[in-house]
Each structure stands twice: as structure tokens, then as C-alpha cells.
Amino acid sequence: MSKELRVNSKYIDQTTRIPFKFNGKTFYGFKGDTLASALLSNNVHLVGRSFKYHRPRGIMTCGSEEPNAIVQVSNDPSLTEPNVRATEIELYEGLEANSQNCWPSVNFDIGGINNFLSPFLPAGFYYKTFMWPASFWEKYEFFIRHSAGLGKAPTKPDPDIYDHQYAHCDVLVIGGGISGVIAAKLSAEKKLDTILLDDKKDLGGVSIYNNDDNFKINDQNVSKWLSNEIENLKKYPNLSIKTRTSLAAFHGYNYLLAKENLTDHLNVNDRKDKIRQRLWKIRAKKVVIATGAIERPLIFNNNDRPGILLSSSIKKYIDYYGVKCGTKISIFTSNDSAYETVLSLYKNGVKVNSIIDIRDKSESLIVKKVQDIGIKIYWKHTVVNTKGYKRINSIELMKLNEKGTGVIGDKINESCDCLGISGGWTPMVHLFTQSGGKLEFNRIDNMFIPNENKSSSEQISVGSCNGDLELDDIIKKTNLKTKEFLDINTSIFDSLKIQSSKEKNKKNIWLLPSDKPLGKTKPFLDFQNDSTAKDVKLALREGFKSIEHVKRYTTTGMGTDQGKLSNMHALGIIADTTGTNMGELGTTTFRPPFTPLTFGAIVGRNVGQFFDHTRYSAMHNWHETNGAKFENVGQWKRPWYYPKNKESMHEAVQRESKAARDSAGILDASTLGKIDIQGTDASEFLNRVYTNAWSKLQIGKCRYGLMLNEDGMVYDDGVTTRLGENHYIMTTTTGGAANVLNKLEDYLQTEWPELDVYLTTVTDHFSTISICGPNSKKIVNKMIPDLDLSDQNFPHMSFKNSSINGVRCRVMRISFTGEHSYEINIQSNYAKNVWEMSMEAGKEYNITPYGTETMHLLRAEKGFIITGQDTDGTLTPVDLQMDWIVSKKKYDFIGKRSLYRSDTIREDRKQLVGLITDDPNEVLEEGSQIVEDLNKKPIEMLGHVTSSYFSPNLNKSIALAVVVSGKNLKGKKLFVPMENKNINVTITDTVFYDKENKRLNA
Amino acid sequence: MFVINCPFCGERDQSEFSSGGEAHIIRPKQPTELSDDQWAEYLFMRKNIKGVQFERWNHAHGCRKWFNMIRDTSNDKIHAIYKMGEKPPIV
């Protein structure tokens, strides 16, 4: 810290020195400093490089609007965070921050050459240049990625804890400045449940350090009066004050998101196991926006050098942090507020060299005081240029002509190490517009303010975010407006005595003239994205009219600061250039978040195992113990295969598939969706939702059903069993279970409310053990000896109620493998036990547990489809060659009419076929394309492979595919082109194994 | 995010609900009698109005009931909520 740059401040703890690192070098600041104020106190202004021209840039503001001082915090690969504003980082022990956007270092930056190339880098340069030739794109990309970019993402997972919490309140007050404090007190006094938020560590806003004698409330300094009020707020039990909490988004119905920083200000060692940030989800009956205003810069040639700061920020640095931003300061202004800065500096022993004011004069109290001190004021002058590469060292000024469109007279040179600029104020209307509010233009102060007549929600804006810039207006209007809004009748705050300096002379010039032509100057508008007034004018010349288009073309306002400083000037310049009224021009849309949010705050606790639900079947432990590898199917973990003795997946699947056909296999089929359907119209309902007929299905019988979307495309499939006269149980695919239930409910509730049908999901209640293979009958017989398994009593596609050790179960004789097969459905809490019984009973038959991969292989041998694998929402049952399941007799079912639309009856649709490779050992890749003519350019894709396996039972490779007109191409030779070879294939029938279905009854 | 007054459960957060598109599109009773164009009209054509629109909503993470809503899509104001099968109120 430089002693010369520090003065006393009661707002920070000047007894506690804190070391920190910036760009690897150790500095010291005080507890209560921000990184920005600490750097300034060390005489460090240069903190980064600009995005496009890599110009040296310095700290410009003291708040969330900071466009330049954007740093990367922490060198830890899991904790490092890019794009943090140095003006918002509270200094802590262990802080390591680095400049962004400069390589190799902030002092020597190779990209700086762009600055000298800038005549060749106008608006839209990247769009225009990198469009052509396309083959050069990779080179451009390399160049852009290395020279541009905003910080680095962490490379390791974030170890910090983030939290989400809901809050409901009567009144939410956003902003703890003087108007927010008044509104919160009124609300709390009325016994309303109130929340008051502020993004800073303390309440009070800019008034809390206003000790200027020109402003008094009840004869006290504003600062003193306000700190008393804030102290009093703490006594209300119905008022909750949250500091370090920034409002991110204001959504409809007064739903707001706010981010509370809980540990970022603590020493690194004190953060362990604490929640870093909490995202508040607030539903407020009423909202008071008191977000204040931010100062505008002035737009003039070379207005971006380190050492040029907003005048109000210089004031905060001296008054609040006790830091001088320079020792030879000049001020450039269009209004009175900069004179407050001059007085603050003067009080702290810094005499301002000169003031350049674009106005003709000002007769307010405060200007008079400054004049009395003897500070030189250049009325009706403008800065036409600044000098100094890494820090401003001088300014050039000239007299403005009558209209303010040009300069006259001689150039005056003033040396300085800091320039405060003040172009008036911009009310922070972002949250108001986010909530859907419309703005109106105030021509006197040249600002957009909320048009509350057009606002529909329960909210008001008070204080300077409402366009009230004078202290007495702020207090009086906030008081009146809040009382009306909250229906308050007390006289509290009504008789305050307020003394304030009134500004009467106003003047505004969006783009200040220079002695050089515009083309030879650099008047920056958007400091973060490096767009200048020239760029905006160029965009207009090139025909862009809409403000939204100009924004995107020039990237003005598209940085992480969302153009908080630049938008108004861009609009002003467009309005001036096109001769439009600013009110008619409108603004660009302000979108949430108001300031960037961390991903951590957005996702909260929903990370890792909490990212999504994981569902496990009742036998999961057994699968784990027996070495299963798992696959994710929807939210379920399903056994994929069970490798033995270090088998590869291929080896395990070959063994499992062989065992299932040769003797016995066992599958956990519990994850299939199960829907219990009851009601007198259950049969009619199934008739309407499935393509085949259900009325004649006898009790105790099972039937496979195909479900379509109304567009005729296959949606889901499964076996449904008739348990009783008015009682069915439907099975769905594992992934489709929830959607099928929702879809059926939708039809029942909205299209067919007359049907007496009730749907209940029972997927988790019953577990399903499927035992298949030629020995399955013997195994089931051992387990349930009193169940007659003869084909007469218990044929294929039928069901029996039974029990195992006294536990009731449903046994279905159905098969997805083509083998003789049983499915035992049992209450889930007994399922693991029954599974173990099955393993024990099947031991002598080498019963082999198999996973989804073997299941897929076995069904593919039989040509059974898997919806979602062989279908993709574009295939009808006819495309799948499953015409047999589409009832011709039924008058209607979901999707029927679509099956004979002109498009669905086309013969040349893609149809499901079997594929055999000429080389039986060649296994096709699922998803690979199928072509007929390899020489045709562009090569014509006829279809693709949907399922492909090596069948150990057939000892050859088999595949299912969809191919244009495939139905009529049996025997046709086609090709599957791969990266370095073409595989010869032949179209076959979809059934590869046991075409006569003899094994079902074996 | 709106607050929706489910006719069966009362006021709940929008996150509990799912939207089911335009309301009062009745599935044709005799689809076989329709031309391709007429069927396509039912199947695909939706108004997607900027302004007051009739919509279907489902209390998906609640009572799972479907109901109708009259909502202004330009400002998300909900003008009315009524049960399936009921006539839309005049707003």
C-alpha cells in the first residue's frame, strides 16, 4: 500500500492489513477493501486488456457495472473462477487474482497489435472476414481462441457447497440505499413480513458515506441520519435483512431469484464445510425496487485509458475506502454530481487540477463552493484526446461550438494521472423490465424510467432507479409512493427537513466532438467488448436499423456487464444519427441474470448423485455381489452383463446367450413399466389405445400390444394380461413407463371421460423374474410344485395366480427370447429371496443370469423390435412389417387414421429388415449407413443399422436395419461403407432363429 | 414463473405443472370419414396466439389432473382456470 494514497476512513478496518496476490505479486490492503480499492491504494490501475484491441484497461467503477477490471480469481484448478469484477471482490487473506484476456502478460500483450490494426477491425469484422473461405475457418478459430476469450474455466470439479432456498414474503425490497431503507422501514412498521436485500456487505448505498455539508436531513449529515435508520431497522422481527445478496432475476408473478454470498469474503482457511452461495427463490406479494442509478461515462476520443474512472467512483474510493485514485486529478463532467467528488477529494487533501464542464454554467450551491476553493473550471469545454499508454498522463481540451457539434479555439493541455468522468445518471431499470415492465423516456435527464401505468404486477420502483436523482425528491417520493403501495396511513417520514443542492442547468451530448474526424478517433462505448461510436455509426450506414440488430452487429452491450455503462450512449448515438426520438427507439432487452451467476448457484445441491434419481430393482444387491456390470436405462440401473473370470463383454454375452438357449437363463425384468388397469370399460379402453383387438381376450390370457401416437408412429409396446373381467395389467418399456401412463391419463381425462377406467402405476410394487430356456419348466416346477405347467393348463401367452412359500405371485408364460419362458411377478420385498430360490433351483441346469445385452441379442435373433432402438418415432407398424398386429376390423384406435395418410402409405418408406454380412464374422456398427451405389456422388443413404450382434446360437453376425423399400428387397446385396472399408451385406427376413416358433413349447 | 390455481389442489408453483398445448381441440369422433387435410388440421395445426389463448395444463407433480386455462401469452396473465368438460368462462 502506498501511504500517499491512503486517507482515514471509518467504513473499513484500517488496523487490519491483508496480504493478497495480483498477477503473482504480493500486495497489501485493509479489511473492508475490495480488490479494486486495494489495487488502487497500491497505485495499480492497469488490470486487464480489452477484448478485441487488447488495449490496456484500468479500474473504471466501484460496482457491478465494472466493464474492465474483470479478473480470474484463484489458481486452484477446481476453485478458479473467471469473469469476477475486482470491484465486487471483498479482500480476504489468501486471495489470488490474475488479469484476464492478456497473453503473455498484462504489461506486454501480443494481442495489443490489434490496437494498431484497428482500422482493419471495424464492427462486423469477424462476421465479414471469417465467413470466407470456409476451409480457413480452423485457422481463424485458432487465432480467435488464443487471442480472445474471457477467462478460463476450472478444469476440476467444484468442491464448494451451494444451496437453494425458498422464501415467501409480503414485501421484498431490493436495494438497501436510502430509498430501500425508507421503504423497508415503512413495510416493517406496518407489520408486513419483509425482506430487504443488498448486494454490498452493508446497507446504505451511496448515502451512507455522504458527509457533504450541502446535504442534510433534519440538520444531520445524510450519513449520520441514515446509519441511525439502519440501526433501527434491526429491531423489527418481521424484517429480514440479507446483505451480500444480489438480485439476479425478476420473473413473472413476483418470482425472484437472488444470490447470497456466504463465504467469498472469508479467509480461505475459514471457508471449509460452509455453504459458499445460496440461491434464494423468492415469491413476494409485493416488490419495491430500489436499485439506484449508475453514473454514465462520457464518450470522447481515447476515453478508455487506465486512470479514467467514473467520477462517482472516485468519490466512493476516497470517502468510503480512504483511497486516492490519483494525486493529479482532473474532472470531466456534464452535470453537478461530479462537483461532490471534487469536494470530497478536497476535504481529503486532494486538490483537483481542473474541471472540464460541457455546460455553459451552473449556479447551484455546490458549484459555487467549488469555485470558492479556487479550482479552475473550463465551462463549455470538452476533452478531445487523452494520452498515456498504461496510465493516463495528460488530456487535451477544446472549447465546444454553440451547438456542441464541434470544437473551436486552441487546444489546451493539462497533465493528470487520473480523470473522473461524469455523463449523468442511468436508473437501474433492469429488474423492472425483466418483470415485463415498459419504459418511458425522460427528455430532461435523458434517461429511461419505469412506466408504471403499463406495469401489471404488484411492484413499484423508488429512488433513483425511478429517475429521482435529487435527495429531497428521492426521500419524499419514496415515502409517498411506498405508503400508497402498502396502504400505510402513518405520518412517519412526512415531516423530514431535507436540505439539498439543486441542479438546474442540464446539458447532454452523447458523442462528444473532437478536433479530429470521427474515423481517426477512438471514442469507446462498450469498454468490455471494445465497440466504439464509430462501429455504431458504421452499422447504421450498412443498413442496420433495429437497435437489437445494431447491438448484435457491433456487440455493444453483449459483454458480461450487459452494457450497463454503454447502452444509453449507443441508443443516443443511434437516435442522433438517424434523427429519431429516443423514446421511440426503445431499448434492447435486459435479460436475467442482472450480474453473472455461478453454475454452482444455479445447480445448487443437484450435483453428482443428486443430479437425477437413480432407481434400483429389489435384486440390485444380488447383481452387484455377482459382478454385474450395469447400464443406465432411463433412471434405472439394469444389469448389462455378468462377466466371469475377467471375461470381456463380448465373451460374457456369448456365454449368457448360449446358456439361455441351451439350458436356462434368468433375467431381472423388474424395470418394465407396469400399469394396473381397472374399470368396466377397461377392455374398450385397451381397444382404443392398442392397434389390435382386446375385447375377446379371455381372462387369464396375455397379449402383445403395440401403441401408436396419433400420428401413426410406433410409441411403445408390451404384453398386457387380463387378470379379471374388468382388470388388466399392462407392461410398458422401461424408459417409456412414465410417458405411457401420462398419455393414457391424458386420453382418459380429456378425450374419453365417459370411460370407467382407473390407471395405477405398480412398477415398483412388483418385481419380475424371467426364467427362460428349455429347462425353465423344470426349474419353475421345482419352485412351485403345485402349479400345473402342462401346455394344456398353462399354454404360451397365459397367466396363473400362484404362490411361493405362501407369498402370492403372478406367473405369466410369455417370452421375449423365443424360448419356453416364465415371468414370475412378486411383491418387491420378497423378490430378492425368490430370485435366490430360482438360482438355487436352477443350479443343476446351469441357470445363467443374463443382462440387457444378452436380452437384446436373443430378441434380435427372433426379430423382436425394441421401441426406441429399432424405432425412432418415424416408423409405422407397417414400416416394421408388423401389419399383422393392426386390426382391420376396429373402427378406431389412437393413430389409425394416420396409417393411411398419403405419406404413410408410400411404398418407399424406410422399412425394417434383417441384414446378414457376407463375412459371418463381421459385426456391423449400430447406426452405420446403408447404400446401394458406392460410386454415386453424393452417395445415397438408403437407411441405417438399428441393432447388430454376433449370434453364438447361429454362429454368425446378424443385424436389423431400416432401409428404403426394404420390404421388397429381400436378397438384395447392399453395402455398409465404413471409414476404411465397405462391408457387403444382404437383406433378409427379420427373423433369424426358430422361424417356426417351435422352441416356445419345447 | 406463474402461480397456478389448480382446481383440485389450490395455488401451486408452475414447476409442478406441465403444459399440454392448445385446448378445445376435440379428437374427431369419426376419423375415417376425414380427408388427409382435415385429419392434418386436427393433428398438427395449432394457433400459437400472442395474446389470450386457451390451453390445457396438467398438475403433473400433484394431483395429475388435467384442466383448462385461459392465459395471455404476452404477459402470462391467467384469466381463468376451469375443469375439463366445463364451458370456458367469458373473460
Ligand SMILES: [Zn+2]
Ligand atoms: Zn392439483
